[in-house]
Amino acid sequence: MAKFFIVALTVMHIMQGYVSWHVWRVLPFSTPVRVIIIILMLLALACMVMQFKSDGLPLPLATAMYEIGNSWLVIMFYLLMAFLLLDIGRIVHLVPSAWLHDNGVTSMVITGVMLVTFIGGNIHYHHKQRQEINLTTDKYLEKPLKIVMLSDLHAGFHNRRAEVGRWVDMINNEHPDMILIAGDLIDGNVRPINEYGTSDEFKRLNAPTIACLGNHEYITGIDKAIGLIEQTGIKLLRDSTITIGGVTIVGRDDRSNRNRKSVEQLMKNVSHGNYVILLDHQPFHLEEAEQNGVDLQLSGHTHRGQVWPLNWVTKKMYECDYGPWKRGKTNYYVSSGIGIWGGKFRIGTSSEYAVITITSNR
Numbered sequence: 001m002a003k004f005f006i007v008a009l010t011v012m013h014i015m016q017g018y019v020s021w022h023v024w025r026v027l028p029f030s031t032p033v034r035v036i037i038i039i040l041m042l043l044a045l046a047c048m049v050m051q052f053k054s055d056g057l058p059l060p061l062a063t064a065m066y067e068i069g070n071s072w073l074v075i076m077f078y079l080l081m082a083f084l085l086l087d088i089g090r091i092v093h094l095v096p097s098a099w100l101h102d103n104g105v106t107s108m109v110i111t112g113v114m115l116v117t118f119i120g121g122n123i124h125y126h127h128k129q130r131q132e133i134n135l136t137t138d139k140y141l142e143k144p145l146k147i148v149m150l151s152d153l154h155a156g157f158h159n160r161r162a163e164v165g166r167w168v169d170m171i172n173n174e175h176p177d178m179i180l181i182a183g184d185l186i187d188g189n190v191r192p193i194n195e196y197g198t199s200d201e202f203k204r205l206n207a208p209t210i211a212c213l214g215n216h217e218y219i220t221g222i223d224k225a226i227g228l229i230e231q232t233g234i235k236l237l238r239d240s241t242i243t244i245g246g247v248t249i250v251g252r253d254d255r256s257n258r259n260r261k262s263v264e265q266l267m268k269n270v271s272h273g274n275y276v277i278l279l280d281h282q283p284f285h286l287e288e289a290e291q292n293g294v295d296l297q298l299s300g301h302t303h304r305g306q307v308w309p310l311n312w313v314t315k316k317m318y319e320c321d322y323g324p325w326k327r328g329k330t331n332y333y334v335s336s337g338i339g340i341w342g343g344k345f346r347i348g349t350s351s352e353y354a355v356i357t358i359t360s361n362r
Contacts, residue, residue, distance in 0.1 A: 012045065016041070016076065019079045019083060020041055022079075022100065023038065025100060041076075047066075051069050054066070055189075063158075063160075063192065066156075070342035071344070074118075074343040082114075086099065118343075124345075124346045124351075126344075128352060129352040130170075130352070133355070133356045133357070135356065137275055137358060139246075139362070141360035141362075144357055144359045144360075145178075145247060145357070145358040146356070147177065147178055147179070147277075148178075148179045148353060149180045149182065149353065149356055150167075150171070150182070150335070151181065151281070151298075151299070151338070152182075152184040152301065152340070153167070153184065153337075154339040154341050155193050155198050156188060157187065159198075160192065161200070164198050165201045165204075167338055168204050171353065177207060177208075178208045178244065179208070180210055180277065181210070181211035181279075182211075182298045182299050182300040182301075183211070183215070183217070183254060183279070184301065185214070185217070186216055186220045186225050186228065187216055190221075194228070202232035203232055203233055209233070212254070213238060215281065215301070218257070237279065239253045239260055241269075247274060247276075247277065248277070249279065250266050250267070250277065252266060252278065252281075254282065255281075263288040263289060263291075263292045275295050276293065276296070277294075277296045277298065279297075280297060280299050281299060283321070283334045286319050287327065289332070290328045290330040295330065296356075297330065297331075298335070299332070299334045300337050302318060304349040306340060306346070306349055307349065322336050338351055
């Protein structure tokens with residue numbers, strides 16, 4: 001993990017240096033104004049880096065550092081793409097060099113495109129899509145089963161009590177038979193959840209709620225994360241199962257735990273006469289669910305890349321990075337998540353929750 005953070009910090013500093021150099025060159029302002037803008041950009045990067053050491057700071061300041069730092073990371077990524085395209089255009093003689101030096105028009109165009117992109121991305125993030133999925137089974141169910149499935153809530157500094165409360169209202173309005181959460185309920189720190197009272201919102205969920213762990217619970221600190229989840233009344237399955245009305249929910253620990261049980265081990269004591277739902281946060285090795293007689297696997301984690309063009313990357317990384325999927329008799333649904341990590345932008349992807357109705361053919 002330490003090596004990952006060192007590499008990530010190195011990449012961020014290279015990105016910052018490249019973007020800062022281009023911003024300095026393209027802005028048609030005096031040197032003092034350029035210096036102020038570069039300093040503000042550096043402060044935004046500092047917020048990104050220092051947020052991990054913010055526990056001793058006042059909560060509003062720690063929240064601001066998170067919001068600024070993580071939003072800047074996404075904005076910087078888009079500025080990087082913009083300047084790379086301009087540089088490539090210059091190299092192949094499609095873009096005049098003058099466009100990249102002391103140019104008010106270029107500055108205004110880039111600023112305008114960024115404003116439209118990120119204001120629109122923020123509005124789109126707050127619009128939660130309702131995905132309706134209808135499945136049938138040959139197994140016996142007393143009545144059609146209505147499930148609300150969520151993943152990647154990332155409750156914390158940026159998804160605070162009011163936002164989570166709005167999600168709870170949407171879920172409760174569905175009147176589900178059960179609510180299933182496929183990991184990453186917590187973003188990475190229990191402090192804002194406790195101090196903002198966000199955990200009280202989870203207690204308002206009006207149906208049996210079951211969750212598995214995600215990688216962000218491990219980033220948070222597994223003991224802290226488990227303690228908080230248990231306080232909300234949510235049933236946490238960690239390599240364990242629960243049966244409700246002829247439906248067995250299998251909750252697999254996240255792959256962050258290298259000693260977690262295999263799907264085969266988890267299914268040993270499960271009655272295959274029951275309808276079996278597997279919660280597994282990260283959608284790797286989907287064949288395991290098929291090979292072990294799982295009826296439905298629910299996963300998240302991918303965010304579908306969160307912002308374009310990273311959705312192209314996740315599409316290459318996973319057999320299914322988003323949406324419904326099927327292998328043999330096993331159905332799958334990989335959610336892009338109702339919440340988000342980092343900046344509150346959805347560009348080319350959506351935030352969502354799934355309403356799954358399972359009906360017996362018998």
